Every structure is written in structure tokens, then in C-alpha cells.
Amino acid sequence: DTEVTQTPKHLVMGMTNKKSLKCEQHMGHRAMYWYKQKAKKPPELMFVYSYEKLSINESVPSRFSPECPNSSLLNLHLHALQPEDSALYLCASSPRGGERQPQHFGDGTRLSIL
Amino acid sequence: AQKVTQAQTEISVVEKEDVTLDCVYETRDTTYYLFWYKQPPSGELVFLIRRNSFDEQNEISGRYSWNFQKSTSSFNFTITASQVVDSAVYFCALSEAYNQGGKLIFGQGTELSVKP
Numbered sequence: 176d177t178e179v180t181q182t183p184k185h186l187v188m189g190m191t192n193k194k195s196l197k198c199e200q201h202m203g204h205r206a207m208y209w210y211k212q213k214a215k216k217p218p219e220l221m222f223v224y225s226y227e228k229l230s231i232n233e234s235v236p237s238r239f240s241p242e243c244p245n246s247s248l249l250n251l252h253l254h255a256l257q258p259e260d261s262a263l264y265l266c267a268s269s270p271r272g273g274e275r276q277p278q279h280f281g282d283g284t285r286l287s288i289l
Numbered sequence: 290a291q292k293v294t295q296a297q298t299e300i301s302v303v304e305k306e307d308v309t310l311d312c313v314y315e316t317r318d319t320t321y322y323l324f325w326y327k328q329p330p331s332g333e334l335v336f337l338i339r340r341n342s343f344d345e346q347n348e349i350s351g352r353y354s355w356n357f358q359k360s361t362s363s364f365n366f367t368i369t370a371s372q373v374v375d376s377a378v379y380f381c382a383l384s385e386a387y388n389q390g391g392k393l394i395f396g397q398g399t400e401l402s403v404k405p
Contacts, residue, residue, distance in 0.1 A: 179333075206391065217380055217395035218334070231392065263332055273391045274384040275322050275341065280334040 179281035198249040198266030206272030207249040210265040225272040295396035310366040312381030322384045323364045329377040371403045
């Protein structure tokens, strides 16, 4: 079992639905990340939160909206997604962020857009 | 520009064979960090190793070993006596010192299949 927990494991939604992905860690890490991974491709960074503040947004479309309610929890709110948004969404955390610290990943949420 | 190249898309070996996964990187920075991650079919990326640009010592952890050579900008990963459980996609990644957010630049990954 990983120390970064993501729910749900699988999600199927229509293009008009609103849903949220959740990520939780209890390692005391202060940096949290969202990645998108298409099949046979490496993960692509979407957002970085550092000390509960959004520090990086990799020009992600506004239909993806991140939220960090506290240092242990990270959400990704989804609205009006497109079929090409179907992917594995991975959450990660690291102790204080920055280039030297390894990121610890969750199992991911497999998202399918109908 | 920063870049990580894993030229081997897929590798297939028979159990107990040794296998080396190649990783070549490009960076303008003198301070940077290199990582290897393993992604089994279940999906999570498992951190294997971190190496900083000032530490060229090779490292061994059980059946895993890593060879870092700055002269050739390579950070190769060898699995000795491979096992079926080693079957996964392996990613090499780079993080640069000027990058405040700790953004990882991933290679395209190498899919390793170990057959019994």
C-alpha cells in the first residue's frame, strides 16, 4: 500500500458532469502535486501546491480546478471534461517541495470521459 | 533545454538474466538531481533512487545498481538476476536546482518484461 491515498480508483463520467478527485497523505509533507498520465507516456505535471499555496500551474485548462484545503489533502475538481482528458491522474507529495526531494506517488485515479 | 532520453522503449528478458536500462539527460544547470521510478501495472510510481550532480559514486541496493557518469550525461540502471516481479515501466527523471517547484522532467519510460 502506498502512503499517498487517492480516491476513487476508477471514475467514469460524462462531459457535462462535475466530479472531484481526492488525494490524502499523512507523512507531514508540505508539497503536493497533480500529474496526468496517458497510456504509454510519462506523467505530465499539472499543478504544484507548496505549503498549501498553488505554486505551479502548467497552463492547465480551467475545466480542471485544484484545491488544497489543508496540508494533508489535495482535491482536483473536474467540470465539462473532454474525451481527451481520459487518463490516469496521479497525486504525489514531497517533504518540502523543491528539486532535491523525491516525490511519493499514489496509485492514481483512472478517469474515463464518455 | 532540459531533456531525458530513454532510448529503449521495451525490453524483454528471461528470469535470472541481467538487464540494463539506459538514461541520458541534458541540462544547462550544474546542480541537478536524477531519479529512477518504477511503475508496475497497478499504477503508482515507486521511488527507487535519487542522485545529485555532485555525487558520482555508483550505488548498489540488493539486485539493483546505478551507474552515474557525468562525462557522458548518463544514469543507467542495472537489475541483476531479474525476476518476474521486476516487470514494470521504469522512468528516469531530472530535476534542476533553478526549478523552484521541483518539477520532474521524465524520460519516455522503458517497459521491462521479465518472463519466467
